[in-house]
Amino acid sequence: MTTDNHTAPREFTDVFVRGFKNGAGKRLEIRDTKVTGLVLRITPKNKKTFTLQTRTVDQEKVQITIGSYPAVALKDARAIALKHLAEIARGHDPREQVRQIKAHAEAHNLTLTALLDEVEPIFGLTKSMWRKSNRFGRTKPEARAAIENVFSELLQRPLGKLRQSDVSKMVKGYTPKRPKKGKTSANGAVARALAYLRTVFDWAAHRGRFTKENAGRASKLDLPDLGNIVDPSIDDPTLEGKRERVLSQDELVSVLPLLVYPAPPGLRSGLDPREDYGPVAFRFLFLTLSRREEVVEARRKDFDLQSGTWTKKVKTRRKPGSHGPAERRIVAIPLSDTAIELLLSLPSFVEGQPEDLVFPSSGGGPLCNWDRTQDAINRDSGTSGWHRHDLRRTAATILRQLGVKPAVTDTLLCHRNPYNREQVSSAAASYMIDTKILRDAVDFEREAVNMLADALASICKPCSGSELARMGEAASSPRVERHPSPWATFA
CATH class of the missing domain: 1.10.150 (DNA polymerase; domain 1)
Incomplete structure (x- = not known):
């Protein structure tokens, strides 16, 4: 009796398996009557394969490929099938063993x-x-x-x-x-x-x-x-966990005069000071509380001549469970008058095209060799142990000392939620969007970066505690324009 692809069951012999020819034009399956569940599959091209078809103790269908004939002889196929049947009777799943063997071979x-x-x-x-x-x-x-x-x-x-x-x-x-x-x-x-x-x-x-x-x-x-394997960094005293390094006022007195354009003569041997944008890039990073990659990627088109803002892409953390490529956030931060004056002193900015980098390397590409610039600054300033990212931390610390609210500083740092230190719900950031609607409202972020610039300008001629206090009071009161914006003449 034949049903679909199945022919009548029979007891397999070597002569039968070796000599059987499939003339049906489709795959055939023949069951062995000696070992229950052992099946011989024959393709229209007469490729023969032994499989085991049975059920688990829970009546779940199980199909396991044993191997191709004649690579696997009938005698071996029966032995393997009986072994699998015994495993299934004990509640085990031979398919997992097969997967493990396959995975091990792979x-x-x-x-x-x-x-x-x-x-x-x-x-x-x-x-x-x-x-x-x-x-x-x-x-x-x-x-x-x-x-x-x-x-x-x-x-x-x-x-x-x-x-x-x-x-x-x-x-x-x-x-x-x-x-x-x-x-x-x-x-x-x-x-x-x-x-x-x-x-x-x-x-x-x-x-x-x-x-x-x-x-x-x-x-x-x-x-x-x-x-x-033991993490080798656990017991290494030279490695730090949470980094808290900030530059002291004495260190800033030594470092700041070197962060200029053109670069100080002799700072980098073999490099024309007019082609060395490294030191001034450090200063711009400091004035804007930015990350290195944000400064490296800054292009002329990213700066708005009318509003005095810098639109940039900043890194962001993905929401748990989200999929697809992450997109960096686009934010617009205010620039201090000093930062604007710095930009206007750079030929790359004043003479550049919209797509040109503001802080290019000597070859015109992205600014690199930040470590070499830092080594040169350390050498000439007599400082050590600080990293360019510590300038960002130092700027935030100065703003805290000047009385700027943490949420304002957090916004300048371009962190995801600047309100998480405030006593507000986590939904606050979804409603208080970082954009300007009222033209005449106080721009606290711009106030903060101008205060930072003032502090850095006066740091080489140390001011008294009362002067610092007066600078701090500006965080809670509208700022009076000190002089016309340099954008006006440039525009």
């Missing part, structure tokens, strides 16, 4: 580079460190670059041959190719690379937050748990 040949190729576009949807150029000038995602840098010797090794001890050895023995000045270890870089790689391995092995259905890699890999 991992045995898959390299770390190939795994990174898989995970990069997936993680890049929700994690900025896995997206290309998430920081200006990067050609690789930050996470991938860190992994490839620290674990370079493991990139082409098959994952099936990779042991936890191999990763641990690289963590313990890594030495930076270009060690940072004054650093005796690269434990911070190693810790980041280890954390990135651990997340990749957890994703591939369905561990941690990837244990839920469809959260991890489609095919599970058997990979070591890197959570068992």
Whole structure:
């Protein structure tokens, strides 16, 4: 009797299996009467495959491919089928064993580079460190670059041959190719690379937050748990947690005179001071409380000549559970009169086209070599231990000392919710939008950046406590225009 693709069951023999020819023009299935559930599938081209078709103790249908004939002989097919049936009778699922065997074989040949190729576009949807150029000038995602840098010797090794001890050895023995000045270890870089790689391995092995259905890699890999490797940064006294470095007034007295355009003669040997926009970029970062990448990306068209504002893209945190590529927020911040005067002193700005960079490198591209500029400033100012991002923190700290409200400073810092320190609901930011409606209302952010500029201008000729107090009072009272805006003459 024949139904659909099935022919009548019969007891398999080697002669029958070897000699059977499929002339039906479609795939046929024949059941073995000796081992219940053993099925021989024959394609129209006479490719023969043994499978097991049965049910679990819960009556769930189970179909397991045993192998192709004649690579798997009839005798072996029956033995494998009986073993699977015994496992199912005990409540086990042989399919999971088959998946594990398949995953192990796959991992045995898959390299770390190939795994990174898989995970990069997936993680890049929700994690900025896995997206290309998430920081200006990067050609690789930050996470991938860190992994490839620290674990370079493991990139082409098959994952099936990779042991936890191999990763641990690289963590313990890594030495930076270009060690940072004054650093005796690269434990911070190693810790980041280890954390990135651990997340990749957890994703591939369905561990941690990837244990839920469809959260991890489609095919599970058997990979070591890197959570068992000690983070080398934990006991490193040279690494800091929350950074609190700000520049003192004495340090600012030494540093500020160097942050000018043209650059101080001899600050960078072999570089024409008129082509060196690095020092003045540091000053502009300080005056506007900006991040480095925001200054690097600033173009002539981003500055409004009439309102004295700078429209820029700032980084933002993604909402939990959101998907798709993250978009940076676009904000418009006010510029102090001093910041405007600084821009008007730059040939790149005054003579530039709308698309031109305001702070170009000597070759006309994006400003780079910030570390070299910082080293030169440290050398000539006699200061050390501070980073360009500490200028942003120093500016915010000065505004706090001058009595500026934290929400105003937070707005200038372009943080996501400047009201989270206020006693208001989390919905406040959705209703109090950062835009100007009333022309004659007090612009507290502009007041703040002008106060900062005044403080920096007077810092080289220290003012008394009463003068600082008077500057602080301006935070709560309308500002009187000191002189016509320099935009007026430029426009």
